[in-house]
Amino acid sequence: EVQLVESGGGLVQPGGSLRLSCAASGFTFSSYEMNWVRQAPGKGLEWVSYISSSGSTIYYADSVKGRFTISRDNAKNSLYLQMNSLRAEDTAVYYCARVPPQYYFDYWGQGTLVTVSS
Amino acid sequence: QSALTQPASVSGSPGQSITISCTGTSSDVGSYNLVSWYQQHPGKAPKLMIYEGSKRPSGVSNRFSGSKSGNTASLTISGLQAEDEADYYCCSYAGSSTFVFGGGTKLTVL
Numbered sequence: 001e002v003q004l005v006e007s008g009g010g011l012v013q014p015g016g017s018l019r020l021s022c023a024a025s026g027f028t029f030s031s032y033e034m035n036w037v038r039q040a041p042g043k044g045l046e047w048v049s050y051i052s053s054s055g056s057t058i059y060y061a062d063s064v065k066g067r068f069t070i071s072r073d074n075a076k077n078s079l080y081l082q083m084n085s086l087r088a089e090d091t092a093v094y095y096c097a098r099v100p101p102q103y104y105f106d107y108w109g110q111g112t113l114v115t116v117s118s
Numbered sequence: 119q120s121a122l123t124q125p126a127s128v129s130g131s132p133g134q135s136i137t138i139s140c141t142g143t144s145s146d147v148g149s150y151n152l153v154s155w156y157q158q159h160p161g162k163a164p165k166l167m168i169y170e171g172s173k174r175p176s177g178v179s180n181r182f183s184g185s186k187s188g189n190t191a192s193l194t195i196s197g198l199q200a201e202d203e204a205d206y207y208c209c210s211y212a213g214s215s216t217f218v219f220g221g222g223t224k225l226t227v228l
Contacts, residue, residue: 033215044121044222045156045164045207050215059215062119095163103211104154104169111163 002026002107004096009112016086016116022079022096022109030054030074033099036081038092039111048094049081064090086116122147122208122220129226135196138223140208141189146218148189152211155184155193158222159204167206168193195225203227 008020022034036048049070050059058070069082079096093113097105123141130136140153147153151171156164166175168184171191181196191210195202208220 035217037219045158045209045219047209047217047219050217052215057215061216102170103150103152103215103217104166104209105156105164106166106169106175108163108165 002098004098004107004109006094006096006109006112009094009114011115011117012086013118014087014116017082017084018086018114020081020083020094020096020112020114022081024077024079024096024098027098029072029077033101034072034079035097035099035105036070036079037095037097037105037108038090039095040089040092043092046092050099051079083114086114088116090114091116119146119212119216119218122210122218124206124208124220124223126221127224127226129228130198131228132198132200134198135194136198136225137195138193138206138208138225140191140193140210140220142191142210142218143189146210146212147186147191149213150211151186153184153186153191154209155182155191156207156209157202157204158207164207198227200227 003025005023051070067085071080093111095111096109098107155168158164172184
């Protein structure tokens, strides 16, 4: 059974940093591209970042470019999102999601809540 | 990238059919047959309902169908059931391994 479990969310002050993790199991993690998608409270889904199966290709949404860094450790079956210079508008539930070659999100984690507030 | 345009809400009675539209541009919906649809119940993670415009994952009811014409994709739910009440999001591949979501549509089953 495919499982994605996010962790690392919490309350952080504006300008602070946080590192999210996503532990994957039930599939060959190193064969899949992965993404982070977020959802602000009461709002819609927003794509945040993509990383290729090897980690060699990375893309970001304009809203987080230069502040967030996506990475992965295929030996540990884990995906990460390092978030720096956090702003109030980054407050959201962050989901990790698996992407097959046909470019859709077939499995999602349960999400982890990040709250940026003083 | 601008979000895809979806109606904020739609409603229907049990047994009826509804259609949710999703309008993008020639850079996303119009360029790729890679629109997907997600169902989200309150407090839950999104669930894939349609991929590649019209394909259903295993386990998704055949009451859900997808289509596309030009820059607009559509999700149709036939034979509405109470458990279909949820938020629905479209998503399109936008090139260079990036994605754009719609703003979401709240479906109410009357």
